[in-house]
Amino acid sequence: MKTVNLQIRTVRLAGLFCLLLAWTACSDETVIDPPGEDTPIMIRAEICTSDADTRADGRETTETVTDDPANVYDRSSFIANDKIRVTRTNPSDSKDYLLGADGKNWAVIGTAPLTLRIGASYEATFPHDYKNIQKDQSTQANYLASNLLKSPAATSSSGELNFTGDNAFVHQNxxxxxxxxxxxxxxxxxxxxxxxxxxxxxxxxxxxxxxxxxxxxxxxxxxxxxxxxxxxxxxxxxxxxxxxxxxxxxxxxxxxxxxxxxxxxxxxxxxxxxxxxxxxxxxxxxxxxxxxxxxxxxxxxxxxxx
Missing domain, CATH: 2.60.40.2630 (Immunoglobulin-like)
Known part of the structure; x- marks a missing residue:
């Protein structure tokens, strides 16, 4: 009896498997495989600021400033020709990529694309060539060179890498x-x-x-x-x-x-x-x-x- 029952269960499982195949074949749903290793990654990047200024007396203001001329020397948003450095870190190695903004998109500068590594972490830095805080900040270039922004470490398994929201760039100094x-x-x-x-x-x-x-x-x-x-x-x-x-x-x-x-x-x-x-x-x-x-x-x- 035990052998018969096992055979019945096997037949039933086989039948269910065939029904599942038939349902999948007739379904409009498409199963999308995740991107594989070395797939070029789409990057999104933004700078974290805040609507509210906390003042010495505890008051808050929610004034929104648009087209702020100060953004040229003191970034609250990226502008055309900005460059960021993205560092991809694996358990076995680390590699830097330089990306430039054309006012609409980020694009890798160089021939090697920024590609997906499952399990790797990615961090981004602006300015891309930040070294230290400049002693003489009397020029716009030296002030901007001192203004370090970094993203938290982010991961990707979808082919998109978002330095946005909780992973947006944050002022470090x-x-x-x-x-x-x-x-x-x-x-x-x-x-x-x-x-x-x-x-x-x-x-x-x-x-x-x-x-x-x-x-x-x-x-x-x-x-x-x-x-x-x-x-x-x-x-x-x-x-x-x-x-x-x-x-x-x-x-x-x-x-x-x-x-x-x-x-x-x-x-x-x-x-x-x-x-x-x-x-x-x-x-x-x-x-x-x-x-x-x-x-x-x-x-x-x-x-x-x-």
């Missing part, structure tokens, strides 16, 4: 903005008066500002507009409260002041300073997200090519 104004309450909105005089001999000094080390380091920040008394700088994310000394000459009068910065990674600290009665007065610090704007931007894709 710290940004400081210095805003100088004149006597408080002069402007219509109650802020300080615009300074139209000449600034010179501006130095910024603090321990480990661009290396994170224990030595005193002096830097130059970037002034995007010659007629606006605002400077931006990228400093090392020490995660430690640091005294920063400012010294400058304005209209032939020398000024100095000291500010204190927590220097947290990915944070933007804005300091307002007033020149009043020949004295430079720190007038408050604001902790902001790196940029106002969309929560993630960019979105260039690659078109895989064989």
């Amino acid at each position: 710290t940004k400081i903005t210095l805003v100088f104004t004149g006597k408080a309450g002069v402007a219509a909105d109650g802020t300080g008066a615009k300074l139209t005089g000449t600034f010179s001999n501006f130095t910024i000094t603090g321990t480990g500002l661009y290396t994170g080390g224990a030595s005193s380091e002096q830097m130059s920040f970037y002034r995007p507009e010659a007629n606006v008394a605002t400077w931006h700088g990228i400093v090392y994310p020490k995660k430690a409260s640091t005294d920063i000394s400012l010294a400058l000459t304005y209209d032939n009068v020398k000024y100095s002041a000291t500010i204190k910065c927590p220097m947290e990674a990915g944070k933007h600290y804005r300091y307002d300073l007033k020149i009043e009665n020949d004295i430079l007065i720190p007038d408050g610090m604001t902790i902001e997200n790196w940029k106002s704007g969309e929560s993630y931007t960019g979105g260039f894709d690659t078109t895989p090519t064989s």
Whole structure:
């Protein structure tokens, strides 16, 4: 009886298998095999920012900034001619690929395509040739070269690689903005008066500002507009409260002041300073997200090519 039952079960299983084959043949559904090894990968990449700026008094603003001219030197979204480096890491090796943006798509620069390796991880970096934080950031090129963005490690089994959402590029260093104004309450909105005089001999000094080390380091920040008394700088994310000394000459009068910065990674600290009665007065610090704007931007894709 046991043998008969086994034969019946075998016949029944064979019948079910035949029915399954027949159903699959008549079904409109298509079974799609996953891409194989060495399939060129489609890339999507964007920069993580935030809609909300957290200010010193706890308020938030959700102002959305579009076509921000500051994006040229301080990326909140990728632009044409940007280049990123994508590193593919396997258990046995690691390889870098250079990708360039044409304003719409990412494309590998070179002859070797960026291809799929099942089980490999992928990380991306901008600028593609980042080395360190520049001491002299008085030029747009040096400021941008100091502004490191990296993605978390991502994987792919579908032939698409998304440096988006939780895997979007994130600012790795710290940004400081210095805003100088004149006597408080002069402007219509109650802020300080615009300074139209000449600034010179501006130095910024603090321990480990661009290396994170224990030595005193002096830097130059970037002034995007010659007629606006605002400077931006990228400093090392020490995660430690640091005294920063400012010294400058304005209209032939020398000024100095000291500010204190927590220097947290990915944070933007804005300091307002007033020149009043020949004295430079720190007038408050604001902790902001790196940029106002969309929560993630960019979105260039690659078109895989064989």
